[in-house]
Amino acid sequence: SNPFPQYTREDVKKHTNPTDRIWVTYSGEVFDITDFVELHPGGKRILLAAGGALEPFWALYGVHKSEHVMEILQEYKVGVLIHDDTEEPQDLSDPYSGDPSRHPILKINSQKPFNAEPPPELLTENFITPNELFFKRNHLPVPNINPDEFQLIVDRPPGLKQGKPLKLSLKDLKTKYPRHEVTVTLQCAGNRRSEMNAIKQVKGLEWGTAAISTARWVGVRLRDVLLDAGYTEDVSGTQHVQFEGLDQDITGTKYGASISFKRAMSKDHEVLLAFEMNGEELPKDHGYPLRVIVPGVVGARNVKWLGRIIVSEEESLSHWQQNDYKGFNPNVDWDTVDFSSSPAIQDLPVQSAITEPCPGQTITPDHDGKVTIKGYAWSGGGREIVRVDVSMDGGKTWTVADLTGEQKEGLKWAWKLWSLEAVVPIEAKEITIICKAVDSGYNVQPDTVAPIWNLRGVLNNAWHRVRVTVGE
Ligand code: HEM
Ligand code: MTE
Ligand code: MO
Numbered sequence: 403s404n405p406f407p408q409y410t411r412e413d414v415k416k417h418t419n420p421t422d423r424i425w426v427t428y429s430g431e432v433f434d435i436t437d438f439v440e441l442h443p444g445g446k447r448i449l450l451a452a453g454g455a456l457e458p459f460w461a462l463y464g465v466h467k468s469e470h471v472m473e474i475l476q477e478y479k480v481g482v483l484i485h486d487d488t489e490e491p492q493d494l495s496d497p498y499s500g501d502p503s504r505h506p507i508l509k510i511n512s513q514k515p516f517n518a519e520p521p522p523e524l525l526t527e528n529f530i531t532p533n534e535l536f537f538k539r540n541h542l543p544v545p546n547i548n549p550d551e552f553q554l555i556v557d558r559p560p561g562l563k564q565g566k567p568l569k570l571s572l573k574d575l576k577t578k579y580p581r582h583e584v585t586v587t588l589q590c591a592g593n594r595r596s597e598m599n600a601i602k603q604v605k606g607l608e609w610g611t612a613a614i615s616t617a618r619w620v621g622v623r624l625r626d627v628l629l630d631a632g633y634t635e636d637v638s639g640t641q642h643v644q645f646e647g648l649d650q651d652i653t654g655t656k657y658g659a660s661i662s663f664k665r666a667m668s669k670d671h672e673v674l675l676a677f678e679m680n681g682e683e684l685p686k687d688h689g690y691p692l693r694v695i696v697p698g699v700v701g702a703r704n705v706k707w708l709g710r711i712i713v714s715e716e717e718s719l720s721h722w723q724q725n726d727y728k729g730f731n732p733n734v735d736w737d738t739v740d741f742s743s744s745p746a747i748q749d750l751p752v753q754s755a756i757t758e759p760c761p762g763q764t765i766t767p768d769h770d771g772k773v774t775i776k777g778y779a780w781s782g783g784g785r786e787i788v789r790v791d792v793s794m795d796g797g798k799t800w801t802v803a804d805l806t807g808e809q810k811e812g813l814k815w816a817w818k819l820w821s822l823e824a825v826v827p828i829e830a831k832e833i834t835i836i837c838k839a840v841d842s843g844y845n846v847q848p849d850t851v852a853p854i855w856n857l858r859g860v861l862n863n864a865w866h867r868v869r870v871t872v873g874e
Contacts (some may be wrong), residue, residue: 458532604859621676658720750782754839781841784813
């Protein structure tokens with residue numbers, strides 16, 4: 403028998419300040435750390451974990467992987483977590499009641515469906531984004547999928563096996579094909595939409611700069627599965643590979659998207675059917691038990707909760723392929739838009755943003771008159787980031803930032819983090835910090851948002867500006 407009371411993650415979420423007590427979880431246990439906050443060697447930032455899990459932060463700050471820290475933590479244990487991985491819908495009138503619990507640090511842009519991003523400054527603490535902090539972008543309720551019953555259905559080429567599809571269980575997927583790992587940055591087309599909104603209202607969720615994250619994905623190559631289903635290397639003709647999600651709305655309409663057959667079959671493009679994310683089973687929000695990872699391509703094609711694969715002459719007919727996730731001229735608005743006139747977004751353009759300092763912050767230069775500026779930079783299509791320029795004076799002068807990032811041979815799928823010890827202009831009271839990146843195709847970011855404004859607020863990759871006050 404367990405002497406400790408049991409709590410749900412929702413119970414823990416109610417404890418985020420000294421009055422209600424500050425609770426956190428770790429490895430299935432609940433701790434009241436109110437009295438430790440003042441004693442924490444890492445200072446007040448311990449409060450970022452208030453009401454949620456410690457794991458994502460300890461993934462960012464490795465000093466905690468010690469017995470000493472574990473001993474401290476155990477002194478504050480007050481309960482255990484009720485195992486809630488197999489949560490069934492609680493309330494049948496609410497299709498979202500079976501959604502998983504999420505970390506309270508996330509900034510929620512929409513609760514139902516769940517859309518949230520981490521604080522930007524946490525993104526650049528580590529090359530890999532911990533799963534709990536990874537941005538979450540759902541169009542529909544998260545489906546509850548029984549892994550033992552799960553089957554991926556792959557349609558056969560015409561005339562093969564009487565048209566009977568290839569059906570693969572999770573075990574088949576994990577044992578029949580070679581494992582493949584790839585580190586990929588995912589970005590939603592709506593990343594930085596709120597800056598577009600500031601020009602003129604767009605329709606869409608108010609994403610800040612953190613609808614982008616990086617993970618190590620493990621799975622099998624889509625190519626190997628398609629070959630097994632009977633498709634050949636012949637990529638002539640305009641063919642597409644459609645992905646159908648198992649998430650659906652009340653009318654039964656499922657999420658769907660497609661990519662070209664050519665990309666799907668390319669060894670270089672490493673398109674993956676993934677079942678692991680950062681060494682863990684794929685979390686529910688990220689597509690458990692199986693999702694598509696299309697490196698270098700807009701988030702929307704990386705279909706989660708994958709249920710079916712179809713090879714066809716035409717693209718996916720889903721709303722999100724046909725009537726959304728497309729770019730338009732700034733003068734096209736809802737009364738004039740013809741969605742069929744623009745291609746579906748696939749590769750994304752070069753992007754970068756400042757994550758530190760935050761807009762409106764007061765920065766304090768050190769004795770050399772410098773402050774640390776940090777951010778991310780990424781480009782689609784496998785293009786590498788070759789340079790990031792930072793300006794401390796609103797774009798008059800520029801300094802090259804230091805880039806860090808793991809690299810392997812071939813196309814580049816992951817972002818680079820960058821930082822700069824930047825000189826603050828003397829006697830400045832308020833400054834505008836700007837960043838802009840250059841990719842291996844020498845593509846650059848546009849300097850302002852207005853000329854790339856579009857009615858859906860997608861593809862904002864203008865120079866990122868952060869206005870701050872200079873303190874003493
Ligand atoms: C350092 C304990 C939560 C950030 C430390 C150290 C301990 C500790 C003992 C000193 C380690 C050493 O130097 O060997 C704990 C415990 C926590 C907790 C018991 C939870 C109850 C957090 C959280 C964050 C964090 C949630 C971040 C959001 C840091 C940082 C340092 C640190 C950045 C390094 C400080 C420095 O070296 O200047 N923590 N910590 N800690 N902690 Fe935590
Ligand atoms: N797949 C399904 N089945 N349903 C969805 O709503 N959202 C897409 C894509 N795949 C979505 C999906 C969009 S728009 C993005 S940006 C990415 O998933 C987000 O992936 P993430 O939630 O793992 O960050
Ligand atoms: Mo997206």
